[in-house]
Every structure is written in structure tokens, then in C-alpha cells.
Amino acid sequence: MRLFLLLFILIYASMHFYALTAAGSAFNLKLSAKVCVAAAMLIMTMFPFIVRYSERTGHQLVAKAAAYTGYYWMGFLLYVVMFLFAFDLYKFLIYITGRVAGHDLEFLKVKAAASFYLSVLFSISICVYGYFEARAIRIEKVVIRTNKVTSAVKIAQITDVHVGLIIADKRIKAIAEAIDSEAPDILVSTGDLVDGQLDNIDGLAKYFEALHPPLGKYAVTGNHEFYAGLTQTIEFTERCGFKVLRNEAVTIGNTIVIAGVDDPEVSNFKVPSHLRVTLEAKERLAAAKERGLMEKELLTGIPPDKYTILLKHRPELNEHEEGLFDLQLSGHTHKGQIFPFGVLTWLYYSKQTGLSDLTTWVYVPNKGGLLKVDGRGFLYVNRGVGTWGPPIRVLSPPEVAIIELVPEDVK
Numbered sequence: 001m002r003l004f005l006l007l008f009i010l011i012y013a014s015m016h017f018y019a020l021t022a023a024g025s026a027f028n029l030k031l032s033a034k035v036c037v038a039a040a041m042l043i044m045t046m047f048p049f050i051v052r053y054s055e056r057t058g059h060q061l062v063a064k065a066a067a068y069t070g071y072y073w074m075g076f077l078l079y080v081v082m083f084l085f086a087f088d089l090y091k092f093l094i095y096i097t098g099r100v101a102g103h104d105l106e107f108l109k110v111k112a113a114a115s116f117y118l119s120v121l122f123s124i125s126i127c128v129y130g131y132f133e134a135r136a137i138r139i140e141k142v143v144i145r146t147n148k149v150t151s152a153v154k155i156a157q158i159t160d161v162h163v164g165l166i167i168a169d170k171r172i173k174a175i176a177e178a179i180d181s182e183a184p185d186i187l188v189s190t191g192d193l194v195d196g197q198l199d200n201i202d203g204l205a206k207y208f209e210a211l212h213p214p215l216g217k218y219a220v221t222g223n224h225e226f227y228a229g230l231t232q233t234i235e236f237t238e239r240c241g242f243k244v245l246r247n248e249a250v251t252i253g254n255t256i257v258i259a260g261v262d263d264p265e266v267s268n269f270k271v272p273s274h275l276r277v278t279l280e281a282k283e284r285l286a287a288a289k290e291r292g293l294m295e296k297e298l299l300t301g302i303p304p305d306k307y308t309i310l311l312k313h314r315p316e317l318n319e320h321e322e323g324l325f326d327l328q329l330s331g332h333t334h335k336g337q338i339f340p341f342g343v344l345t346w347l348y349y350s351k352q353t354g355l356s357d358l359t360t361w362v363y364v365p366n367k368g369g370l371l372k373v374d375g376r377g378f379l380y381v382n383r384g385v386g387t388w389g390p391p392i393r394v395l396s397p398p399e400v401a402i403i404e405l406v407p408e409d410v411k
Helices: 002-027 031-045 047-056 060-101 112-133 169-181 202-209 223-228 230-239 264-268 282-291 294-299 341-353
Strands: 138-146 153-158 186-190 217-220 248-252 256-260 307-311 327-330 370-373 377-381 399-407
Touching (some): 002 031, 002 060, 002 112, 031 047, 031 060, 047 060, 153 169, 169 202, 169 399, 186 307, 186 327, 217 256, 223 230, 223 264, 248 294, 256 294, 294 307, 327 399
Parallel strands (some): 153 186, 256 307, 307 327, 327 377
Antiparallel strands (some): 248 256, 370 377
């Protein structure tokens, strides 16, 4: 976590420096103006930390204002830097082409002021679009046929809600209404139900608490559950009506078993004694994770005639799971949340799983993130229904997944 924070500060500060340099070049800023802009950018760099400190000290209005200002700025700056870099790359290519061809191609270059204005304009347009996309919840419906169920079972999956300062009353109510409109038999949450801070969110549990699918609600931890504080997170999730599966499995009716595992982040945090996982010793749990045996220990022994659903926050597979589950439901990636990060999540997790099919990680209408895993069953990677950091989504619409298990002989 400390390494992540250090890298975040370095990268975010570098983005500000790059934008400041571009502004100085575009408008010939004097030193005094550069100092003022640099000071403002330094404050913006620290806004995520100001948000957390304000929440922790009870200054809720300050925290909320800082969150909206700081995180929208983060998204805006990201695109400004991307466009500025694209213009700089274009200028460089024009220069190299001119040198190779022996011609002066300066007339093809875009002036510094024009490239800066265009970068700002494009970035504002994308952020406005991303604001509305982040609020347009999509229902992704998938039908899986199996001989292990005797009647249809509808499962609603949410993930990466990130309940907190920004994902609050109106957004959570909309998510709950989207779920309720589908009347699922089972509701599952595959991690990151909460954000990294849990101050003043107690009243938000009521929206999920009001949902009563007949076969129950089940959840697993994601990495943010540990960042926020495991004790408080478990209590909030249970107030929402979920049974938290921490390396344990439950049998539903005569045909379905739902198993849930902790996020690997558990090995980096001290687990309170009253919330010990089934494997008891933290050292044993960490060792099992290193060997990739945790899922095997949990899933072995489940009768093969039961339809086994594995809830696992990160879409990672290991060789020891082979043949032990029928469907794994995961999230975590947000499908990048903001383009082009979807490409990066695909590259990383296709390597982690050995599954290179682009449709696993990239949104495809009427297919979502479902992929057949040889020898194991299906993997569904949910894009998530909330946001983390900038409250925008670009080419990664929020989703509630509806997975319907249907007997094979039903047409």
C-alpha cells in the first residue's frame, strides 16, 4: 500500500508538471505566473489525501467538496496530458519525417497554444460524456445452460460499488432499483462494496437491506474492504443483508453451492480474532495463496453434481481449480473504467489467467464478460457498477449482471 501511494504521488505530480510545462510553452508564462499555477497544482495533487483527512476528522462537507473537485480534476488532467502527449508525439514525427525527407515540414505542426486549447476542449468533452456514462447502469443478461439445475435460477451480481462520499444515496438507490427490477433469486457482491473510507455511510445500507431475493444475498471481500478496515466493512456488509463468505461455502437448495474466498489483500493486513477466516492461521492462509491452493482446499469435497459458483474478487485463475467450479464471478478490473485503461487491464489479466480472448475484458453487447474456461466452467468478469477515483466512466458503462442458470432440456 505504501509503495502504491508513493507511485501515485510520483505519477500524479509528474502529470501536473507535464501540463504546467505545456501551459508555460503555450502562453509564455512569466515565472510568477508559473509559481502560482504550480502552487495550485500542488494543492490539487494533495486533494485525495485532503479528502481522507477531512472525512476522518468529521468535516463531511469539506470532504465531499474536495472529493468532487479533486477527482474530477484527476480525470480531466489525465485526458489533458494524454492529448498533449499525442500532440507532442505528432510534432516529433513531423520533425523526424522532415529530417529524413530533407524538407521543411514546419507548416504541418500545430502551434503550442492551439494544441493546449484543443487538449482542454477534448478533455472537457470526454469528462462530460464520462459523467453521464457513469450514471447509465446497464443490465447485462447472460444465460447458462446446465444439467445440474432442475429449474431456472436468476443470479444478480454487483461488484465494485465503492460506497462512500461520491457513490452515495442517489446512486445506491438507483443500483438497488436496477437489481429489484430484475427480481433475482440470488444477489451476490464480489468485492469492493465500500470505498477506502467508511465514515458516515451507515445510513446507506438501507437500500441493499430492502432487497430480499428468495435464495439469499452473499458477498466476498475485495481489496478495498481491507483498506477501509475489515471490522467495519464486515459490519456494514452484514447490515446490507449479505452473508459474507470468507473462504467458506454454502449450499442453496438441492442443486447450487456458492463458495467465496477472501481477496489476496488479506495477507497484508492483520485480521481481528473474531473475524478469523476458516483456515485459522494467517501464515497458513498466506502460504496457501502462494501455492494457489486456497480455492482447492475450499472447493474440494463439494459434490460434483452440485452447480458450484465461486465468488472471487479478482479475475484470476490457477491450475489447482481445474474441474472444481462451474462458474466464477469476479470484478475488480472496472474494465479500466476510463479508456484506454481497459486495454491495460486486458493485457494484465489475460496474462494472469492465461485467457487471451479480448471479449473477456472488453465490453461486447449481449455478451458482457463471459468466457468459457477449458476444464473449469465459465468465468464472468463484471465491469462494476460504481467508480473509483474520478467519478466518470469512458467506454466502460456500469453494469448489474444477471446470470440465469437454465436446465439444458429447457428451450
